Amino acid sequence: MSSLLLANLRLVVTMDDEGRELSGASIANQDGWITRVGEVSPSDRFDETIDCSRFVAIPGLINAHHHLYQTLTRGFSQSVGLGLFDWLTLLYPIWAGLDEEMVYASTQTGLAELALSGCTTSADHLYVFPPGSDAFLDAQAEAAGAVGLRFHATRGSMDLGQRDGGLPPDSITQPREVILKDSERVVQRYHDPGPGSMLRIGLAPCSPFSATPELMLETAGLAREMEVRLHTHLAETLDEDEYSRRELGVGPVDFLDRVSWLESDVWLAHCVHLQPSHIQMFGERRVSVAHCPTSNMLLGSGLAPVRDLLNGNVSVGLGVDGSASNDGNDLIREVKQAVLSARARDGAGAMPVRQALRLATRGGAACLGRDDVGCIAAGKAADLALFDADSLVMAGTDEDLVAGLVLIAARPDSVYVHGRPVVRNGHLVRLDEEALAARQRASSRLLLERWREGASL
Numbered sequence: 001m002s003s004l005l006l007a008n009l010r011l012v013v014t015m016d017d018e019g020r021e022l023s024g025a026s027i028a029n030q031d032g033w034i035t036r037v038g039e040v041s042p043s044d045r046f047d048e049t050i051d052c053s054r055f056v057a058i059p060g061l062i063n064a065h066h067h068l069y070q071t072l073t074r075g076f077s078q079s080v081g082l083g084l085f086d087w088l089t090l091l092y093p094i095w096a097g098l099d100e101e102m103v104y105a106s107t108q109t110g111l112a113e114l115a116l117s118g119c120t121t122s123a124d125h126l127y128v129f130p131p132g133s134d135a136f137l138d139a140q141a142e143a144a145g146a147v148g149l150r151f152h153a154t155r156g157s158m159d160l161g162q163r164d165g166g167l168p169p170d171s172i173t174q175p176r177e178v179i180l181k182d183s184e185r186v187v188q189r190y191h192d193p194g195p196g197s198m199l200r201i202g203l204a205p206c207s208p209f210s211a212t213p214e215l216m217l218e219t220a221g222l223a224r225e226m227e228v229r230l231h232t233h234l235a236e237t238l239d240e241d242e243y244s245r246r247e248l249g250v251g252p253v254d255f256l257d258r259v260s261w262l263e264s265d266v267w268l269a270h271c272v273h274l275q276p277s278h279i280q281m282f283g284e285r286r287v288s289v290a291h292c293p294t295s296n297m298l299l300g301s302g303l304a305p306v307r308d309l310l311n312g313n314v315s316v317g318l319g320v321d322g323s324a325s326n327d328g329n330d331l332i333r334e335v336k337q338a339v340l341s342a343r344a345r346d347g348a349g350a351m352p353v354r355q356a357l358r359l360a361t362r363g364g365a366a367c368l369g370r371d372d373v374g375c376i377a378a379g380k381a382a383d384l385a386l387f388d389a390d391s392l393v394m395a396g397t398d399e400d401l402v403a404g405l406v407l408i409a410a411r412p413d414s415v416y417v418h419g420r421p422v423v424r425n426g427h428l429v430r431l432d433e434e435a436l437a438a439r440q441r442a443s444s445r446l447l448l449e450r451w452r453e454g455a456s457l
């Protein structure tokens with residue numbers, strides 16, 4: 001039982017339904033939950049009180065799409081530029097060398113960087129399961145617990161290898177029965193559906209070009225039986241559209257509808273290439289979208305129609321996507337990218353800064369099916385990012401601190417998850433950054449060594 005008062009904040013950006021921004025307000029917390037936002041009576045007593053008069057508070061950011069293991073191969077292959085299919089074909093054989101230690105190190109590295117950028121909840125989509133991968137999700141659960149972020153691991157899967165006309169090598173695909181059995185196991189073992197949950201599991205066949213229709217259909221059935229959410233990639237590139245029409249006889253969205261996926265328990269990464277009828281269908285069926293602007297631009301996939309999705313009442317969250325197509329884990333910078341990419345596509349009025357911030361908070365919460373995070377209000381979890389308004393990078397932003405911190409992509413001074421500090425003075429509280437970097441470098445080197453040895457055999 002502990003109480004914490006963040007007193008006299010320069011500004012509290014609540015992201016509530018009215019979009020209230022409160023000057024000089026305090027945030028009172030009890031046992032990880034916000035109990036009051038506004039004025040606090042001088043007679044109220046707290047275990048800890050922190051003077052926050054130089055800080056701007058926003059709800060902790062929510063990352064709706066990621067492949068944390070890709071932090072092992074960031075920067076690789078993209079100095080010149082490759083589209084999605086060529087890029088995947090190059091990287092799949094490298095990722096085939098993944099082991100548990102690498103999954104552990106990369107999960108911590110990615111989540112740690114996300115925390116340092118103001119993120120308090122992250123999804124992940126791990127879909128590479130080479131031989132020896134039985135405990136990959138277990139390694140992720142342990143790694144995430146040590147960083148202290150809320151974690152939505154999804155048990156990804158691929159059962160359509162090159163032998164059967166898919167894109168990935170057969171060595172990193174698994175038989176459908178194995179995938180479904182392990183999916184059931186990890187949901188039973190780790191999924192906590194309750195309020196304030198630190199760990200949830202979703203199910204996530206990778207894409208129409210690496211998962212069979214049977215796997216899509218049966219995974220959806222299992223997820224609904226076990227009451228967990230469904231996630232996949234969709235309509236990311238024109239290559240995917242062409243593949244889907246050639247191999248499946250319909251476009252990717254119609255394929256997903258055919259396998260019973262277009263329901264309110266589904267969130268889809270990318271959705272760059274959509275028709276107006278698709279957007280209408282997503283809005284009516286409450287399908288959510290994870291927008292990944294940096295990845296889409298880096299791979300030359302296109303600019304997602306985010307303005308149209310929002311106009312069509314579709315919930316849109318933000319994702320940094322895998323670190324091999326970003327190549328960082330910086331979510332506040334992704335908010336800026338969402339502003340830039342929407343304006344580049346549809347004009348200057350297409351994405352106000354506060355709306356982009358809403359994507360990374362309320363939109364992300366909608367993608368992950370949560371109503372306990374994404375907003376600073378009494379009754380919500382105390383997940384907060386505090387930015388120093390008196391820091392050098394923020395100097396000159398007083399007239400609009402929110403636009404300032406987003407467009408500068410400022411780094412938070414402190415980050416709280418369930419009222420517990422995860423970042424303080426701009427550094428991780430629970431992990432040694434140098435030691436983590438060394439562990440990650442060792443894993444990355446070993447992964448590339450394995451690939452080179454295999455390639456030379």
Ligand SMILES: [Zn+2]
Pocket residue numbers: 065066067233269321322
């Ligand atoms: Zn992805």
